[in-house]
Amino acid sequence: MHVSSAITVEHLTKRFGSVTAVDDLSFSVRPGAVTGFLGPNGSGKTTTLRMLLGLVEPTEGSALVGDRPYREIGRPAQLVGAALEASSFHPGRTGLGHLRTLAPQIGVPDARCHEVIELVGLAAAKSRRVGGYSMGMRQRLGLAAALLGDPSIIILDEPANGLDPQGIVWLRTLLRAFAAEGRTVLVSSHVLAEVQHTVDDVVIIGAGRLVHTSPLSGLEALAEQRVLVRTPADRAFADLAATRGWRVTTEGSSLVVHDVTAAAVGAAAFAASVELHQLSDGGVGLEEVFLRLTDQGVAA
Numbered sequence: 645m646h647v648s649s650a651i652t653v654e655h656l657t658k659r660f661g662s663v664t665a666v667d668d669l670s671f672s673v674r675p676g677a678v679t680g681f682l683g684p685n686g687s688g689k690t691t692t693l694r695m696l697l698g699l700v701e702p703t704e705g706s707a708l709v710g711d712r713p714y715r716e717i718g719r720p721a722q723l724v725g726a727a728l729e730a731s732s733f734h735p736g737r738t739g740l741g742h743l744r745t746l747a748p749q750i751g752v753p754d755a756r757c758h759e760v761i762e763l764v765g766l767a768a769a770k771s772r773r774v775g776g777y778s779m780g781m782r783q784r785l786g787l788a789a790a791l792l793g794d795p796s797i798i799i800l801d802e803p804a805n806g807l808d809p810q811g812i813v814w815l816r817t818l819l820r821a822f823a824a825e826g827r828t829v830l831v832s833s834h835v836l837a838e839v840q841h842t843v844d845d846v847v848i849i850g851a852g853r854l855v856h857t858s859p860l861s862g863l864e865a866l867a868e869q870r871v872l873v874r875t876p877a878d879r880a881f882a883d884l885a886a887t888r889g890w891r892v893t894t895e896g897s898s899l900v901v902h903d904v905t906a907a908a909v910g911a912a913a914f915a916a917s918v919e920l921h922q923l924s925d926g927g928v929g930l931e932e933v934f935l936r937l938t939d940q941g942v943a944a
């Protein structure tokens with residue numbers, strides 16, 4: 645039913661002279677979910693988003709929103725809302741004033757400006773000049789502008805940049821609510837941890853190429869389990885780890901035992917009479933998987 649509101653990228657390539665920013669990239673984004681578009685700095689995320697929004701012409705391949713290129717959409721703001729950078733505001737305009745200049749172009753009534761400014765938590769600052777806004781407030785204003793047309797597809801480039809921890813939780817809740825309404829939400833980030841609790845699916849690129857796409861659980865399946873240990877018996881624990889073939893690293897004042905369960909470490913330490921002061925589940929090392937995948941991407 646929502647087929648027309650998905651994003652489809654096929655064999656997309658963009659070369660800037662000798663630099664291949666995006667290299668034969670194919671992926672799709674489904675409605676009703678938040679998708680994280682992830683990759684290290686310079687991996688081609690912004691260039692891909694700019695092609696999706698008709699701002700950059702692909703060298704090869706296609707980038708479709710709904711079922712067509714952005715430039716062929718009749719009233720694009722009502723299908724796709726995007727916030728690419730938080731810096732392109734006229735500093736002398738107020739937050740509300742900024743939205744009011746956009747509303748007629750998009751074809752939405754003035755009341756919608758008030759609605760979205762409220763929605764992004766800027767109602768109290770709506771009459772202040774944007775030049776005096778903080779980075780986080782600019783991000784919120786960019787989001788308000790993206791939402792003006794009540795779009796079914798929302799594309800945000802690094803939306804968590806500049807947001808404080810409460811702001812990040814607020815953004816997460818808002819994006820999850822959009823997805824629950826059946827909208828398509830694509831958010832880019834170079835930090836997996838930043839979007840880990842927000843996204844359902846991930847599309848990971850490295851050096852302009854696709855390195856992984858799956859539900860988040862598919863990424864978790866690639867990660868190893870980690871167990872955190874503290875012990876006053878360093879030497880005895882190192883011997884035990886060597887006997888068992890565990891890989892052990894340090895993280896702060898804890899030891900990290902890789903690819904093993906807490907139960908196995910506890911049982912082995914007990915059997916060997918090694919005293920432990922902490923034994924806890926360190927979760928899966930998702931960030932490590934992300935780094936490993938994108939390293940491969942860069943080398944490829």
Ligand SMILES: Nc1ncnc2c1ncn2[C@@H]1O[C@H](COP(=O)(O)OP(=O)(O)OP(=O)(O)O)[C@@H](O)[C@H]1O
Nearest residue numbers: 660663665683684685686687688689690691692834
């Ligand atoms: N207009 C341009 N002219 C020349 N090279 C460009 C242009 N735009 C991007 N590039 C290059 O393309 C590559 C990908 O850049 P892009 O901004 O898309 O990456 P990104 O993943 O968004 O990075 P970041 O996380 O730092 O924002 C980089 O090597 C960049 O220097």
